[in-house]
Amino acid sequence: MAPKNITQVSEFLLEFSEEPKLQPLIFGVFLSMYLITVFGNLLIILAISSDSHLHTPISDFHLHTPMYFFLSNLSFVDICFTSTTIPKMLWNIQTQSQVITYEGCITQMYFYILFAGLDDILLTVMAYDRYVAICHPLHYPVIMSPQLCGLLVLVSWIMSVLYSLLHSLMVLRLSFCTDLEIPHFFCEIKELVQLAYSDTFLNNMMMQFGAGLLGGGTLTGILYSYSKIVSSIYRISSAQGKYKAFSTCASHLSVVSLFFCTSLGVYLSSAGTYSSHSSAAASVMYTVVTPMLNPFIYSLRNKDIKRALKRFLGMETISR
Numbered sequence: 001m002a003p004k005n006i007t008q009v010s011e012f013l014l015e016f017s018e019e020p021k022l023q024p025l026i027f028g029v030f031l032s033m034y035l036i037t038v039f040g041n042l043l044i045i046l047a048i049s050s051d052s053h054l055h056t057p058i059s060d061f062h063l064h065t066p067m068y069f070f071l072s073n074l075s076f077v078d079i080c081f082t083s084t085t086i087p088k089m090l091w092n093i094q095t096q097s098q099v100i101t102y103e104g105c106i107t108q109m110y111f112y113i114l115f116a117g118l119d120d121i122l123l124t125v126m127a128y129d130r131y132v133a134i135c136h137p138l139h140y141p142v143i144m145s146p147q148l149c150g151l152l153v154l155v156s157w158i159m160s161v162l163y164s165l166l167h168s169l170m171v172l173r174l175s176f177c178t179d180l181e182i183p184h185f186f187c188e189i190k191e192l193v194q195l196a197y198s199d200t201f202l203n204n205m206m207m208q209f210g211a212g213l214l215g216g217g218t219l220t221g222i223l224y225s226y227s228k229i230v231s232s233i234y235r236i237s238s239a240q241g242k243y244k245a246f247s248t249c250a251s252h253l254s255v256v257s258l259f260f261c262t263s264l265g266v267y268l269s270s271a272g273t274y275s276s277h278s279s280a281a282a283s284v285m286y287t288v289v290t291p292m293l294n295p296f297i298y299s300l301r302n303k304d305i306k307r308a309l310k311r312f313l314g315m316e317t318i319s320r
Contacts, residue, residue, distance in 0.1 A: 012105050012192075013098045016089065016185035016280060027093045033292050034086040040295030041075035043309065048072045051308035066144045067133070067248075068305075070126045071298060073153055077122060078291035081115035084108055085186035085287055105187040110168045112186065112287075116263070117160035117214060123256050124218040125152050130249050131225035135232045163214065170206055174198050184280050186287075219260055226253070251298045258293065262286040 016026070048068045088108065092098055100108070132143050167189060174196040182191045193203045229249060236242045262285035299305045 011099050011101050013181045015183050023093050033288050037082045037292040041079045044075045044295050045072045047308040047312040050312050066129050066149045074122045077118045082291050084111040089185045109187045110164050113164040114160050117163050120218050121156040124221045127222040127225040134229050134245050254297050258290045
């Protein structure tokens with residue numbers, strides 16, 4: 001089989017499900033999850049931005065302001081993260097076409113890695129925020145200043161952009177065989193590299209190194225933060241104080257567990273046991289389900305978010 005140079009590759013085929021009878025069901029399920037994700041996270045952003053207690057400026061800085069600043073950024077990233085994959089999948093099902101152009105595939109892969117990395121880093125930044133709030137409450141307004149919060153978000157974007165750009169450039173150097181079927185619902189980098197005709201050693205090494213550095217490194221930071229948090233909570237004398245301190249971390253811990261357990265399972269799976277179907281199922285968990293559940297997790301377990309949502313929707317005025 002003669003290799004096809006990468007400059008001649010025009011399109012790929014996305015084959016998530018080969019059963020035509022399942023297409024309407026898949027379309028309905030993913031459309032519902034996508035709409036819930038977009039409107040749920042958008043509602044969180046609007047509720048936080050409209051409540052002066054949750055986005056107070058420097059003159060009125062209080063203990064939980066950075067947490068909601070990071071949460072609004074996380075919600076925005078989750079909307080973008082889901083929007084990089086699901087709309088194209090829905091369009092393909094609606095038009096009964098599995099085609100995605102080469103340019104569209106590389107672009108989708110770039111933004112997918114970008115927002116996945118942002119999700120990863122922002123969750124770590126939020127863990128650090130909770131660590132400072134619980135372990136150093138008296139110095140919290142000084143340490144987590146608005147300038148530092150803005151800088152942390154800016155650095156998160158820069159790191160994610162560079163990380164995604166590096167992976168994309170390494171994929172651009174590959175040549176592909178004539179068989180260009182991707183058994184996934186989006187252009188996932190591991191599936192794309194497996195289709196390459198040329199040597200993919202550097203790409204595989206970079207994926208493993210990236211998973212260890214970005215995924216493993218951030219997870220280590222989160223675990224370290226929570227080890228300090230648990231130690232501080234244990235030293236609190238009153239049961240009510242322990243519960244109040246832990247309740248501020250419960251939502252974040254739930255989201256971290258969902259995101260890391262599924263995403264690391266995909267990228268750290270060895271080549272010998274790798275399965276496209278299991279990878280696609282796990283990818284659905286952290287690209288669709290986790291962003292969809294984030295608004296529910298934070299709104300159901302956080303009194304400030306509940307209050308902000310009631311104010312935004314006018315429910316508090318009605319109840320009064």
